[in-house]
Amino acid sequence: MIWVSWRQSRSQAIACLGVLAALAVYAILVGSSMRTAFSHDGLAACLARSQGTSCPAAVSAFMNKFGSAVNIAFWSVLLIAPGLLGVLVGAPLIARELEFGTWRLAWSQTVPRTRWLAVKLALVTGGLVLLGAAITAVITWYRAPMDRLTGHLINNVYDFEGLVLTAYILCAFGFALLAGLLLRRSIPAMIAAFIPWLAIRLAVEYLLRPNFQAPLTFRQNCASGCSVGAGIGSVPPVTGHIGDWVLGQPAGQSGNQLVSYLYQPADRFWHFQFIEAGLFVALTAAALGAAIWLLHRRPA
Amino acid sequence: MIHDDVVGNAPALRTAGLGRRYGHVWGLRDCTLTVPAGAVVGLVGPNGAGKTTLLQMIIGLLQPTEGQLEVFGETTRANSAKALARVGYVAQDHPLYRDFTVADMFHLGRAMNPSWDQGVATARMDALGIPLKRKIKGLSGGQQAQVSLAMALAKRAPLLALDEPVSSLDPIARLDFMRELMAAAADTGVTVIVASHVVSELERLCDWLIVLTGGRMQLAGPVDDLLAAHRLLTVPRATRDAELPGLAIHRADSDRHSTVLVRIDPARLAAQERREWGVEPVGFEQLVLAYLQRPSGASTDNPAQAAARPGPATKEVTR
Numbered sequence: 309m310i311w312v313s314w315r316q317s318r319s320q321a322i323a324c325l326g327v328l329a330a331l332a333v334y335a336i337l338v339g340s341s342m343r344t345a346f347s348h349d350g351l352a353a354c355l356a357r358s359q360g361t362s363c364p365a366a367v368s369a370f371m372n373k374f375g376s377a378v379n380i381a382f383w384s385v386l387l388i389a390p391g392l393l394g395v396l397v398g399a400p401l402i403a404r405e406l407e408f409g410t411w412r413l414a415w416s417q418t419v420p421r422t423r424w425l426a427v428k429l430a431l432v433t434g435g436l437v438l439l440g441a442a443i444t445a446v447i448t449w450y451r452a453p454m455d456r457l458t459g460h461l462i463n464n465v466y467d468f469e470g471l472v473l474t475a476y477i478l479c480a481f482g483f484a485l486l487a488g489l490l491l492r493r494s495i496p497a498m499i500a501a502f503i504p505w506l507a508i509r510l511a512v513e514y515l516l517r518p519n520f521q522a523p524l525t526f527r528q529n530c531a532s533g534c535s536v537g538a539g540i541g542s543v544p545p546v547t548g549h550i551g552d553w554v555l556g557q558p559a560g561q562s563g564n565q566l567v568s569y570l571y572q573p574a575d576r577f578w579h580f581q582f583i584e585a586g587l588f589v590a591l592t593a594a595a596l597g598a599a600i601w602l603l604h605r606r607p608a
Numbered sequence: 609m610i611h612d613d614v615v616g617n618a619p620a621l622r623t624a625g626l627g628r629r630y631g632h633v634w635g636l637r638d639c640t641l642t643v644p645a646g647a648v649v650g651l652v653g654p655n656g657a658g659k660t661t662l663l664q665m666i667i668g669l670l671q672p673t674e675g676q677l678e679v680f681g682e683t684t685r686a687n688s689a690k691a692l693a694r695v696g697y698v699a700q701d702h703p704l705y706r707d708f709t710v711a712d713m714f715h716l717g718r719a720m721n722p723s724w725d726q727g728v729a730t731a732r733m734d735a736l737g738i739p740l741k742r743k744i745k746g747l748s749g750g751q752q753a754q755v756s757l758a759m760a761l762a763k764r765a766p767l768l769a770l771d772e773p774v775s776s777l778d779p780i781a782r783l784d785f786m787r788e789l790m791a792a793a794a795d796t797g798v799t800v801i802v803a804s805h806v807v808s809e810l811e812r813l814c815d816w817l818i819v820l821t822g823g824r825m826q827l828a829g830p831v832d833d834l835l836a837a838h839r840l841l842t843v844p845r846a847t848r849d850a851e852l853p854g855l856a857i858h859r860a861d862s863d864r865h866s867t868v869l870v871r872i873d874p875a876r877l878a879a880q881e882r883r884e885w886g887v888e889p890v891g892f893e894q895l896v897l898a899y900l901q902r903p904s905g906a907s908t909d910n911p912a913q914a915a916a917r918p919g920p921a922t923k924e925v926t927r
Contacts, residue, residue, distance in 0.1 A: 417720035
């Protein structure tokens with residue numbers, strides 16, 4: 309069965325390795341020049357000395373040069389990339405057999421169909437975990453200089469580092485596998501799985517994640533004059549500590565001299581990663597469990 | 609030679625009241641029959657008669673809705689390895705993985721079947737001149753059917769089930785396939801069930817016959833017994849069915865005479881035979897066609913009606 313699974317998935321595996329290689333090449337090209345600039349500008353020493361407050365010109369030059377390539381380009385591609393990867397691998401796994409009638413071949417050998425699926429799931433999810441970990445490693449290495457300025461708790465960074473990227477891939481895979489079993493067609497299954505995946509992904513990012521733990525409040529004394537709202541996305545953020553994720557100002561602030569900000573401190577990164585990855589892995593497990601149960605029960 | 613694991617003299621297949629419902633529609637109902645080991649069974653019926661439903665329940669791909677099903681004396685539980693191991697299956701249109709080579713397909717067979725005999729599979733390909741390195745999509749339909757047959761045989765299951773194996777093939781490929789199948793059945797003594805709506809293909813192959821229409825079994829038994837139990841009578845047109853020495857299965861009226869295919873009651877034939885009647889034996893194809901044309905006593909899409917009239921077709925046939 310292991311050989312069978314490998315033989316049926318190997319072209320996908322090779323394609324995934326190709327994507328990973330392309331990403332690595334891009335990361336090495338841009339990442340190297342970013343590293344050169346980072347050390348050339350003496351940013352490391354400045355950050356160690358003052359959290360970046362003593363060298364605003366160097367910080368802003370670096371951010372201007374690399375901020376759009378690293379943050380905006382990555383955000384737009386990597387928002388949907390894990391979902392695409394997951395559904396492209398997940399949807400055909402069962403749907404292809406149903407679409408081409410080969411289920412009658414696959415499930416009439418001396419391997420019950422639930423075991424057939426279990427072996428495939430073990431191997432393919434294992435492969436996806438390795439792939440997710442590899443992509444995460446490449447991005448984390450690539451972003452390292454940038455992360456020293458921004459930390460990795462803020463939205464466009466948090467999503468590609470740690471555990472969540474892998475969990476996003478698995479979730480899309482699980483949804484697509486289940487959709488493939490229900491719809492019996494690969495392409496509709498991909499679409500039917502991708503849309504709820506994206507909805508959940510964005511809902512978690514914008515609605516749940518800021519509240520995984522109660523945010524802390526930072527009060528800024530504006531007696532000597534400071535513009536309200538400034539410093540949310542700056543380096544360092546308004547809290548003065550690199551890596552803190554400033555969520556914004558609570559509603560209903562009167563115009564007094566103390567301005568308060570809600571924020572999540574930088575050291576909650578792993579805690580949040582575990583919560584969010586756990587959520588997506590639980591969704592994956594539910595989808596895969598439903599697929600196994602349905603496959604066991606379905607007439608044919 | 610491959611029947612070492614078969615327990616005693618258990619029949620290859622035994623069903624009692626077997627039925628399978630899809631939603632509100634019965635795909636097969638009231639199927640009761642016993643097929644001895646070693647039989648080569650033709651399973652005949654129009655499309656949608658329930659042939660595939662019966663085969664998939666036998667294989668263990670489909671769970672029966674009601675009734676019992678035993679393969680070689682053991683109750684079949686759908687999707688158990690034990691049930692799957694007992695039957696080699698060639699599905700309709702012989703599905704194979706198109707981007708696999710023939711060798712890959714056999715590798716799959718070896719990986720997924722403990723009793724796989726690689727020699728059987730490769731020897732067949734050698735004999736047929738099908739290269740093992742060729743991709744499935746590069747083979748003709750007939751060659752693909754042969755690969756499917758080789759895989760089913762190499763599984764070395766005591767029962768071989770084939771679903772419309774030749775319906776998509778050209779006449780030459782049909783002949784080749786049937787010849788290979790007959791040779792394999794004769795060599796190994798495997799019990800074979802071939803579903804087909806092409807009656808002529810089955811005549812030379814089968815020594816057992818099952819006719820299904822509309823989800824109901826119309827006829828089942830050894831071909832010789834069935835032929836012996838039927839006669840083609842030529843009688844005056846005025847003769848009523850009740851005067852015939854048995855059950856009229858199919859009647860064709862011409863100007864003055866009627867030709868009636870009758871399942872005879874031997875005692876009544878001797879007593880009732882009139883000198884002016886013509887009595888002829890029936891042929892295989894004639895017999896099958898008569899039963900296929902017979903109005904299927906029960907409608908399959910009306911379970912209430914069928915339940916009110918318990919097992920009409922089945923009972924009279926298996927008596």
